[in-house]
Amino acid sequence: MNGIGIDVSKRRLDVGTSDGQTLQVSNDPAGFAELDLWLRERPSNQIVLEATGGYEQPVLDFLHKAGHPVVRANALRARKLAQGLGQRAKTDRLDAYALAQMATLVKLPAYQPLEPWQQKLREFVRARRQMIQALAVARQQQEMVGDRELRRLLQANITHLKTLVKRLGNQIAEQLAQQPQLTVLKSMKGVGPVVQAVLASYLPELGHISGKAIASLVGVAPMSHDSGTMRGKRSIHGGRAEIRQVLYMAGMSALQHEPRIRDFYRSLRARGKEAKVAIVAVMRKMLVILNARVRDAQSGPIPA
Template identity: 30%
Template sequence: MDSAMTAPDRSGSSDASANTATRAAGIDVSKASLEIVVLCRDADHKDTDRSVSRSIPNTEEEFDKLREWIDREVEVDLERVHVCLEASGGYERPVARYLHEQNVTVSVVNPRRTSAYADSRLNRSKTDPVDARLLARFCQREEPSSWQPSSSEQKGLKDMTRGLQSLKKERDRLKNQIDRSSNPTVTSSLQSVLESVNEQIDQLEKAIDEHVQSCQTLARKRELLETIPGIGSTSAALVLAELGDSERFESARQAAAYAGLTPAHHESGSSVHRKPRLSKIGSSRLRKALYFPAISALRCNAAIKAFGDRLAERGKAKMVIIGAAMRKLLHICYGVLKNQAPFDASLHPGT
């Protein structure tokens, strides 16, 4: 499905400047379609109103047409195009991966960032073309960091662990229904479904283990994580799936920020002094993966236990201590993976 294209206005610019200009592009992603807007940015970095736009179906068969359209209409090498997309529940991944393979710089950004940017520009309309143009402007102004696709092994692990989490959520829901049910017929039916779900959980856990063992890199990383008291086989697989490649983070704090485990402070002047809280702006799945391991580590990991005891002595609430333990545990996971060395308790004396 092709929509009408807006021809670029090249008045006042030479062919040479058009060829040397860089282009920022925004793609508004939905399940069915992609709305693309490409802006110009001249060498002096001054904004212009020139743009081209197009809408195509969000299918892999149409991605080649997108590349051909950029070549034909935008008149710039693909290496000079920077495309910005919002994280859209996975619908953005196929086109992001395709464009990355075509040597296009791709950024996949948190929708909260672009929403705040829209508010700062006092946007009054919200349509697919408007959103795509906003993403292009955001890309042009902010130059967000580039996105790197996961390896096929990493993607497979993430898909399986997320499937496992969904099954476990369904198992808990069925258990709650069974506990509330007073009808023997309903209870029997629910028990039958629960048994089936438990079988699927066992099969998927076995498949995850086989998948990790089949990949030398993943197997080594899981082995390293399992040296940390509190981290078991299943938790290690979840952390690996959601954290991804530790090399993409410059520090443990950056990894903690990715998980939304860094403290958010609320202070202003002399009257506003709220207690710090976890920011929770980040991967909720990674936080969930660390919750029960942190509780376990507060009992069996001497480094984290000492850390938790010190917070308790200062009168910190239970959930504050658990949140701090989750952050500390992620710091340790990052260090183990970054240094490719097993957990060494001597590096965390009385932490």
């Protein structure tokens, strides 16, 4: 059965199959309808789209609702596969073909659409993160200025951004309070509102897949690097950077306030593990524990 890949840009979708068929449609509802008819004549086990900063979201949701087996692939992973297949040139059509090859060769986690409340929460989380980044830039800008009047003007901008960050944080907390199923995330010390919000809005798979799968999805599972009798150093890569960032902060906090996590970290260090390696292991353990607690709270089975 053919694999199908879709390269997404702001204005168009380039579609390719593993046997060389192609289609190009606009990235809008009219193009989605044309794509739907085209796909129905070409059954596939997987239709792979590359994550492209959000431009893929509308077509992902449309195809999922239409019953197509869509998945979203990590961009770096897709590019490395293309290079491994000998594809050094890069065009939208070639990228679509590489994604089609990925659909044929690699079984990827099925796309899990966000609930409306998750989509809203994600927008607030993203806006807060952007405001924090803007605040850091504004503070750096002020540090470079010596003129007193200009510093006052820049301070007004800093004060405004700080107010926005606080308001967004309060609204995120209110949205979390409206979702009682998220209460279980509070059961681990170190997992504050920001971490809860990111997990809820950027990891809808939480509680629905195995601990090993969730760790791999986020990018905190160690990858082997062995050959023959050589045993290389394990490392992590890929996954969802937004989640790893907040997990790191949560892990550092848990080391201070969560005895079980602190003891786990100390045992790794006592066995000679580097501090960075031990922190990643802490992040992975916290994620696996939270995944199990969400699963148990939902009383839903984990797929094999």
